[in-house]
Amino acid sequence: MTVVKKLALLAAVAASIAALPDSAAYAAGSGGSMSTPSIPDVQRERTPEDLAKSAYNAGYRHIKKAAKLEEDAAEATKPEKKQKALDKAQSAYEKALGEFAKATDNAPAMHEAWNYIGYAQRKLGRYDSALSAYGEALRLKPDYAQAIEYRGEAYLGLNRLEDARKAYLDLFAGSRDLAGQLLTAMKSYVEQRRTAPNGVDTQALEQFAQWVSERETIALQTAMLDTGAGSSASWR
Numbered sequence: 001m002t003v004v005k006k007l008a009l010l011a012a013v014a015a016s017i018a019a020l021p022d023s024a025a026y027a028a029g030s031g032g033s034m035s036t037p038s039i040p041d042v043q044r045e046r047t048p049e050d051l052a053k054s055a056y057n058a059g060y061r062h063i064k065k066a067a068k069l070e071e072d073a074a075e076a077t078k079p080e081k082k083q084k085a086l087d088k089a090q091s092a093y094e095k096a097l098g099e100f101a102k103a104t105d106n107a108p109a110m111h112e113a114w115n116y117i118g119y120a121q122r123k124l125g126r127y128d129s130a131l132s133a134y135g136e137a138l139r140l141k142p143d144y145a146q147a148i149e150y151r152g153e154a155y156l157g158l159n160r161l162e163d164a165r166k167a168y169l170d171l172f173a174g175s176r177d178l179a180g181q182l183l184t185a186m187k188s189y190v191e192q193r194r195t196a197p198n199g200v201d202t203q204a205l206e207q208f209a210q211w212v213s214e215r216e217t218i219a220l221q222t223a224m225l226d227t228g229a230g231s232s233a234s235w236r
Helices: 003-018 022-029 048-075 079-106 111-123 127-140 145-157 161-174 176-195 202-227 231-235
Strands: none
Touching (some): 048 079, 079 111, 111 145, 127 145, 145 161, 176 202
16 A cells, blocks of 8 residues: 555544544444443533532532641631731632632532532621521521521620520521520620620620520530430420
8 A cells, every 4th residue: 555545544533533523432432332322421521510519519629728727827826827827717618609609600500519609708707698698508408507606696696685695596596506506606895896796785795695605504414314214205
C-alpha cells in the first residue's frame, strides 16, 4: 500500500471516530458495546434540582470550614492569629451564603438551604436577615426543629428574650437535644451580656438568667425521669 493510500485510510478512520457521540466513543475505546454506552447520561443537561444539590453541598463545605476556623480562633493564643482565623471564617460564611442562595434560586422549596442561609447570616451578624431566612424555612416545613433552634439563637442576638424562651419551650416539647443546644447558647448569652450588656436591660437580663437556671434544673430532672425504669412512659 502506498503512503498516499495509508494516509487516506487513516484520515477516514479518524473522521468516523470523530463523528461518534462522546458516550459511544468512550464505550468503543473501553471495550464496551456500541449499542449500550458505558456513560449513558454524560451529555444530560443538569436539572435545577441537580444544581441546587451541588450548590447546597458546596455551601455546607464552606460552613464546615468556617466552623473549624472558629475553633482555631478560640484556641489561638496570639491576637493576630485569632483575628486572622476569624477573618477567614467570615469569608467562608460569605461563600457559603452565596452557594445556599444558588440552591434556593434553583429549588425555592429547599427548606434546608433556607435554614443555612439563616445560619450564615447569623454568623455574619445579620440577625434580621437570618430571621427572614429561618422564617422561610419554617414556612416550608413548620416543624423543622433545627431552624427553630437556630432562630432562637438569632433572637438572642437581638435581645428578644421572650421569643428565645418560646423557641426553647417549643423545642423542649419535641427535640430535647436541640433544646439543650439552645439552653447552652442562652447560658453563654447571659455570661456575655453581664460583661457587655449591648442594649439589654440589666433587670431583664437577670430575670432571664433565673429562668435559664430553672429550665436547666427542669431539664436535668426530666432526663433522670426519662432514663428511669418505666418512668419515661408515665412522664409522657
